[in-house]
Amino acid sequence: MTLSRLLLRTRLSGALLIVALLAGWEILTATKTLNYVSLPRFSHVFLTGVSFVADGQVLTVLGPSLERLAVGYGIAIVLGVTFGMLMGTFPPVFNLLEPITEVLRPMPSAAMIPILILFLGLGDETKVAVIVFAATFPILVNTYSGVRAVDPVQINTARTLGLPTRAILWEVVLPAASPYVFTGMRISLGVAFVLVIVSEMLTGGGGLGYFILDTQRTYRVKETYVGIVTIGVLGYVFNMLFLIAQRQIIGWHAESARSEPL
Numbered sequence: 416m417t418l419s420r421l422l423l424r425t426r427l428s429g430a431l432l433i434v435a436l437l438a439g440w441e442i443l444t445a446t447k448t449l450n451y452v453s454l455p456r457f458s459h460v461f462l463t464g465v466s467f468v469a470d471g472q473v474l475t476v477l478g479p480s481l482e483r484l485a486v487g488y489g490i491a492i493v494l495g496v497t498f499g500m501l502m503g504t505f506p507p508v509f510n511l512l513e514p515i516t517e518v519l520r521p522m523p524s525a526a527m528i529p530i531l532i533l534f535l536g537l538g539d540e541t542k543v544a545v546i547v548f549a550a551t552f553p554i555l556v557n558t559y560s561g562v563r564a565v566d567p568v569q570i571n572t573a574r575t576l577g578l579p580t581r582a583i584l585w586e587v588v589l590p591a592a593s594p595y596v597f598t599g600m601r602i603s604l605g606v607a608f609v610l611v612i613v614s615e616m617l618t619g620g621g622g623l624g625y626f627i628l629d630t631q632r633t634y635r636v637k638e639t640y641v642g643i644v645t646i647g648v649l650g651y652v653f654n655m656l657f658l659i660a661q662r663q664i665i666g667w668h669a670e671s672a673r674s675e676p677l
Contacts, residue, residue, distance in 0.1 A: 455637050463637040464644065477645075480611050480622040483539055487546025488607045495551045495603070496596060499558025500584060503592070509559065516555065524549035524606075525613050532618065542614040542622075549610045550603035554596065561595025562588055593665045601657055608650060 441457040443449040467473050502509040502516075528545055535541040565588050573583045589596075615624025627642035 453636055455640065460637050460640045460644065464641045467638070467641050473645075476621075476623055476626045476642075477649075479539075479620070480615065480624070483542045483546065483614075483622065484607055484611045487543040487611070488550055488604060490543070490547045491550035491603055491607065492554060492600060494547070495554025495599065496558050499555045499596070499599075500562055500589065500592075502555070503559035503562025504584060504588065516552065519548075520552045520556070524610055525617070528614060528617050537618045537620060539620065541618055542611065542620070545614050546607045546610045550607040553602040553606065554599035557595045557599025557602075558592065561592030564595070565591040590665075597661050597665060601654070601661070604653055604657055605650065608646075608653060612646060 437457050444454060444456040445458075467476075498508075498512065502512055524545055527548055528541065531541045531544050535544060569587050569591060570583060573587045578586070611622065612624035612627070615622035616628045619625050623642060623645060627639055627646075630636075630638040630642060
């Protein structure tokens with residue numbers, strides 16, 4: 416395979432673009448073409464990041480953020496899938512919950528933080544609550560959309576075979592709707608991660624968001640950039656891990672879709 420084909424068929428071109436942008440950052444700041452106190456050289460940011468990892472500070476900073484993300488995102492998955500299944504399966508439940516879903520869903524999640532602070536204070540409860548609020552709706556909407564898109568023939572066949580409603584939901588409807596569910600979960604993971612950072616910036620209490628804001632306030636510019644770069648790296652890692660898990664869990668769906676005749 417030639418280099419041009421390799422670049423076109425793999426993500427090597429994207430990796431090279433990132434390297435080129437970072438090299439441009441380094442060159443422009445080293446030559447003082449961009450001469451801003453608030454824009455250090457990338458090499459200095461990189462060395463600061465190495466120290467950030469080597470001295471164990473990364474664990475202290477990321478620990479609270481990852482814990483809040485895991486709890487909030489986990490609760491959002493349970494709520495989104497459960498109520499999405501109910502709304503997609505039972506029309507009375509859909510008619511009851513769809514209006515309030517569409518009222519709450521467009522609300523900016525960050526705007527809920529001041530209200531949550533009044534009820535829950537500045538602790539982890541507020542941070543987890545805002546993550547749950549933001550991350551539940553994409554899963555909920557995608558789940559009930561997936562359930563309603565299930566072929567009725569599959570459900571009727573299961574009923575003909577004598578399966579009870581619970582078994583039909585678990586063995587027929589949920590597997591058929593799983594691509595929609597995972598799409599909602601993937602969207603929600605990014606939303607949840609953003610809200611972790613925002614809530615930590617607004618309420619304090621440690622974590623990556625608080626670290627970025629604190630270093631900015633104390634004018635530790637290189638550490639601020641380390642925090643920002645860490646967000647990007649973590650976001651990419653989370654997405655890759657999610658895709659790997661998705662292939663392991665519902666890889667059969669992609670294979671069946673490829674095998675279907677045109």
